[in-house]
Amino acid sequence: xxxxxxxxxxxxxxxxxxxxxxxxxAIAKSKGLACYAISVAYxxxxxxxxxxxxxxxxxxxxxxxxxxxxxxxxFGGSALTDARLTVPTTPAEGIPITYVPARNTVFLSLALAWxxxxxxxxxxIGVNAVDYxxxxxxxxxxxxxxxxxxNLGTRAGVSxxxxxxxxxxxxxxxxxxxxxxxxxxxxxxLTVSCYQADDRGRVCGxxxxxxxxxxxxxxxGVVDPTRYA
Amino acid sequence: xxxxxxxxxxxxxxxxxxxxxxxxxAIAKSKGLACYAISVAYxxxxxxxxxxxxxxxxxxxxxxxxxxxxxxxxFGGSALTDARLTVPTTPAEGIPITYVPARNTVFLSLALAWxxxxxxxxxxIGVNAVDYxxxxxxxxxxxxxxxxxxNLGTRAGVSxxxxxxxxxxxxxxxxxxxxxxxxxxxxxxLTVSCYQADDRGRVCGxxxxxxxxxxxxxxxGVVDPTRYA
Numbered sequence: 001x002x003x004x005x006x007x008x009x010x011x012x013x014x015x016x017x018x019x020x021x022x023x024x025x026a027i028a029k030s031k032g033l034a035c036y037a038i039s040v041a042y043x044x045x046x047x048x049x050x051x052x053x054x055x056x057x058x059x060x061x062x063x064x065x066x067x068x069x070x071x072x073x074x075f076g077g078s079a080l081t082d083a084r085l086t087v088p089t090t091p092a093e094g095i096p097i098t099y100v101p102a103r104n105t106v107f108l109s110l111a112l113a114w115x116x117x118x119x120x121x122x123x124x125i126g127v128n129a130v131d132y133x134x135x136x137x138x139x140x141x142x143x144x145x146x147x148x149x150x151n152l153g154t155r156a157g158v159s160x161x162x163x164x165x166x167x168x169x170x171x172x173x174x175x176x177x178x179x180x181x182x183x184x185x186x187x188x189x190l191t192v193s194c195y196q197a198d199d200r201g202r203v204c205g206x207x208x209x210x211x212x213x214x215x216x217x218x219x220x221g222v223v224d225p226t227r228y229a
Numbered sequence: 230x231x232x233x234x235x236x237x238x239x240x241x242x243x244x245x246x247x248x249x250x251x252x253x254x255a256i257a258k259s260k261g262l263a264c265y266a267i268s269v270a271y272x273x274x275x276x277x278x279x280x281x282x283x284x285x286x287x288x289x290x291x292x293x294x295x296x297x298x299x300x301x302x303x304f305g306g307s308a309l310t311d312a313r314l315t316v317p318t319t320p321a322e323g324i325p326i327t328y329v330p331a332r333n334t335v336f337l338s339l340a341l342a343w344x345x346x347x348x349x350x351x352x353x354i355g356v357n358a359v360d361y362x363x364x365x366x367x368x369x370x371x372x373x374x375x376x377x378x379x380n381l382g383t384r385a386g387v388s389x390x391x392x393x394x395x396x397x398x399x400x401x402x403x404x405x406x407x408x409x410x411x412x413x414x415x416x417x418x419l420t421v422s423c424y425q426a427d428d429r430g431r432v433c434g435x436x437x438x439x440x441x442x443x444x445x446x447x448x449x450g451v452v453d454p455t456r457y458a
Binding site for chain 1: 295297298299300301303304305306324328330331332333334335337338339341342343345346347365366368370371374375377378379381382383384386387
């Protein structure tokens with residue numbers, strides 16, 4: 001077994017507990033990668049997401065799952081980290097108030113730190129630039145730029161042992177993501193997409209993230225097993 | 230006063246408590262920037278560095294100083310975060326074991342998060358690629374790549390309100406840095422450069438960082454006010 005472990009390529013997978021990141025974990029697994037899942041307790045409004053991440057990691061199977069604490073709520077500036085701001089329940093123009101400043105840059109940098117140490121060279125992130133909230137750090141140019149950072153700013157990278165930031169959902173519709181995940185055995189009842197779920201994981205059905213999810217399941221022709229509050 | 234504050238441009242300054250970061254804070258101040266200093270408690274071997282950061286911020290004057298916790302020691306892989314590894318006291322070939330995986334990427338991402346919220350568009354980092362330990366995340370290409378990430382992955386960046394990563398020491402010798410800092414009123418007795426200082430800030434004089442500092446002060450013709458153990 002340990003001999004097999006040594007030759008099996010590894011991936012660090014950013015696992016939020018939502019629909020997209022559960023799907024990328026299943027994709028990484030389907031490619032035969034040994035998966036190291038990382039979730040970030042960043043001061044988000046609710047704990048349901050992180051509880052979901054634990055369930056998803058257990059269900060799909062990972063080598064290790066780590067929850068890292070970094071209090072982005074100390075900086076504020078987002079309805080997801082500042083309880084005084086209201087999560088919008090109608091679509092907004094431009095980048096919404098649920099945008100968390102530099103969140104994916106912080107998440108990727110933590111994934112990179114772990115990847116370098118555990119000798120994973122692939123980092124999976126479930127960003128999507130089709131059915132999404134319009135966040136700048138979900139777009140292909142950003143992912144490419146971070147890949148350059150990873151390869152210029154690490155010992156592994158400059159040694160020619162290149163990191164690849166894998167964003168396999170980036171150009172899929174939400175319906176395509178759901179269909180793919182179903183083929184790969186993702187149990188979407190374990191995932192929580194809502195920006196303001198309650199502590200039991202029940203969702204509002206109204207926020208941007210819920211609306212995108214509802215439309216996605218409808219377009220996919222699949223019944224969403226999520227629990228509404 | 231508040232009118233003045235609004236028009237004064239702001240900078241987030243990464244302040245470790247060492248010689249270089251104290252100097253960049255003085256540089257940023259000399260340019261008339263309102264400085265927001267950020268230090269990171271990342272699981273480093275000793276607390277003396279962070280205590281020094283507090284002293285330096287107080288001495289030079291900042292709008293605010295925040296110490297952010299992110300436990301990179303949980304990932305390990307460096308003599309600076311893993312007490313079981315020994316800090317070398319003789320020069321090594323290549324990138325030394327004191328390299329902390331992805332450290333400056335993590336630090337810059339946190340500085341970026343704060344900068345976006347507090348509306349600073351300059352981020353100062355005291356990296357140096359001349360008299361340094363050979364870390365990949367201290368080189369100009371890395372800094373440029375991170376600047377791209379900052380401008381592609383944030384609301385401010387994509388809105389055309391560009392971030393600039395300022396690394397004013399990157400091509401200076403340690404002696405030049407020290408002379409510049411002296412002109413700008415840096416009190417180097419407050420700074421701690423050692424990789425393994427004791428809790429009272431007394432340094433070993435033998436590690437890579439101490440050796441670079443000692444040579445720098447000698448070349449600058451300045452007496453180092455640091456305290457040796």
